[in-house]
Amino acid sequence: MINLNKHINNRILMENNYINISFALFLINLMIYWTNVALKRSNILQRLGTIINISANLALSISLILRWIYNGYFPLSNLYESLIFLTWGLSFLQLILERKNKSPFIGAITTPVGLFTIGFASLSLPDTMKRAAPLVPALRSNWLMMHVSIMIISYAALILGSLLSILFLVLYTIRSTRTNQINLNSNYSIQQLSRINLLQSIDNLSYRIIGLGFPLLTVGIIAGAVWANEAWGSYWSWDPKETWALITWLVFAAYLHSRLNKAWQGKKPAILASVGFVVVWICYLGVNFLGQGLHSYGWFL
Structure with missing residues (x-):
């Protein structure tokens, strides 16, 4: 029983780590995109923002996949899971749009919403709503x-x-x-x-x-x-x-x-x-x- 609880706690910690990494990357990207819009447009900042967004999207993907594997169902059964998936969807669409259109405005308006949704999911919801349940x-x-x-x-x-x-x-x-x-x-x-x-x-x-x-x-x-x-x-x-x-x-x-x-x-x-x-x-x-x-x-x- 002790080993089982330890395994569950390690799994939850691993998921949370990926979510926290995503939150940090969104926060960094917010400063990058807004700086790029407010100041002189920079291709370097634009590319850096895209790389960070890819990293955040991968971290969210890993978190969702881990939750899917460990719990045996697609992670969309509660508010916490749907907020994480919505954040993933926003960052994924942002990547597609930035590939078609190099405007810095796309990241500047999408990143704050992604930051809000993942922040609300990880910081505002009680732990009982974050746990997977049958x-x-x-x-x-x-x-x-x-x-x-x-x-x-x-x-x-x-x-x-x-x-x-x-x-x-x-x-x-x-x-x-x-x-x-x-x-x-x-x-x-x-x-x-x-x-x-x-x-x-x-x-x-x-x-x-x-x-x-x-x-x-x-x-x-x-x-x-x-x-x-x-x-x-x-x-x-x-x-x-x-x-x-x-x-x-x-x-x-x-x-x-x-x-x-x-x-x-x-x-x-x-x-x-x-x-x-x-x-x-x-x-x-x-x-x-x-x-x-x-x-x-x-x-x-």
């Missing part, structure tokens, strides 16, 4: 890995896309203010053109990422409905999580519809996507503080 009957299904992983990856994509829309609004407001305060001359016109190109780049990137997250959200909701019918005998029960997932879907459906038919351009769809940022967090985290539901296993009750 799955309740409803979670003993192959749908656990498919439904929950797809939903969280969709959250990561939608959060990142919405953050870019918020960044677009901030830069758009700054540009509009300067335009009203400064009389345009030839030199300023060149700067203005550069800012317009930056705004268009951020707006298009936001649109593409939300365009990735929305179909994943759709597939995740459908998979959840099938799983709910298998577990509870009903495809839809208006559980708080289900209701807010539908609201999230409608908000981003409206955003994509406005972009596809070009009914709105620029500021208006960015505002809608910014609203989506709040809605995603309510769906993912907020409903767990509002009351019990069918999705309350291992969460705040």
